Ligand code: HEC
């Protein structure tokens with residue numbers, strides 16, 4: 001009796017797992033996990049109209065997952081402010097942020113919260129939006145984000161979701177993996193298959209700890225236990241570390257999430273601010289010459305998920321970017337207007353002076369002229385920007401020290417990309 005029951009049960013469970021489906025679902029597909037499926041999709045140029053681009057083209061895994069191509073699409077020269085599209089002529093209007101550590105970005109929400117630790121004492125509360133993917137937070141999470149580029153005309157340029165799905169179907173390994181991980185009927189609807197693709201890519205971005213979330217910079221190592229790295233006392237990098245977190249400067253108010261300097265710090269508060277960066281006039285003329293309109297970028301105000309009454313106060317605000325790998329992911333800001341950290345730091349001194357209602361004569365070291373007007377002169381975070389108690393410029397090299405500290409936020413696998421002469425002078 002017991003035996004017969006067992007036979008019946010095991011036959012039943014065998015059938016539940018796939019009697020009559022033809023293939024044995026217990027055999028793992030060639031692509032063995034969602035993460036590996038996402039990895040393959042992330043690198044697949046067939047998902048773009050002309051077959052020239054994958055996610056990895058603009059988020060280069062060899063280069064901090066940012067776009068390291070120049071305006072002609074060539075790797076290795078100075079990276080351009082915006083990304084060349086799959087049609088090899090169009091440009092987007094924003095700089096490609098790193099896709100590394102993007103899994104740490106919380107879903108888009110509106111908050112009123114006390115700032116953390118020391119920042120709370122100095123800068124009180126933050127009322128506004130947090131998180132979301134893209135510079136304006138318009139996609140709430142990574143899978144929503146990953147669905148954007150394939151059909152974006154300025155990026156991978158596919159006609160529609162059905163066109164992307166038909167490319168997926170041409171690849172037998174994909175078909176096998178999609179059906180295994182998302183169900184045998186996943187290709188019954190284009191919408192469903194497209195979402196599964198985005199889900200697999202998001203899975204790769206979230207779970208590949210060595211690629212996207214390695215937390216093995218010198219900074220992380222200095223805080224691991226036992227400590228694997230020590231900032232050399234009296235080095236410029238150590239001075240920069242102290243200045244970055246000190247209440248004499250406001251960097252950490254916007255570029256720190258955790259209460260104390262900790263491992264796995266995201267180096268962004270995920271808040272939205274307008275810091276008043278200048279318009280990128282070169283990018284503007286290049287796009288206009290291509291017949292692409294280039295209005296002032298309203299940032300957060302372009303995000304359809306904000307409340308109507310927040311429209312005006314959102315204009316010109318962008319999500320605070322991470323500082324991880326920042327030394328190897330030039331150019332900088334939503335419009336790529338600066339190509340060096342030296343330029344960024346001189347800009348913050350300019351912003352401090354401007355925030356104090358003084359006339360700034362600070363020169364942009366990249367152009368040799370004084371900084372131009374903000375792209376949008378409203379909602380600027382003057383209060384936080386003028387909170388720097390000391391000048392960043394001058395004899396004692398505070399800007400250089402902060403740059404040295406930022407260099408220590410580079411993942412181990414990208415350290416070879418750092419300027420080795422600077423690594424020496426910084427004492428890293
Ligand atoms: C043509 C270049 C290009 C391609 C191809 C591309 N991206 Fe992007 N990516 C960008 C740009 C530019 C932005 C910022 C756009 C914005 O804010 O409106 C961005 C933003 C992102 C972000 C948001 C990060 C953050 O901090 O908010 C992630 C994640 C990302 N891309 C992942 C991907 C994935 C996954 C793919 C492939 C499905 C992809 N990208 C394809 C250029 C590209």
Ligand code: HEC
Pocket residue numbers: 249250251252253254255272273274275276277318319320321322326329331332333334335341344348381384385402
């Ligand atoms: C008021 C909040 C705020 C403060 C204070 C602040 N930042 Fe930022 N930071 C931002 C925002 C927002 C951006 C993106 C702005 C944009 O693109 O328009 C940014 C961009 C940057 C970038 C460019 C990163 C990239 O990937 O493009 C660097 C580097 C940077 N900040 C460093 C610093 C340092 C160093 C300090 C202190 C001297 C500092 N920030 C103070 C909010 C702030």
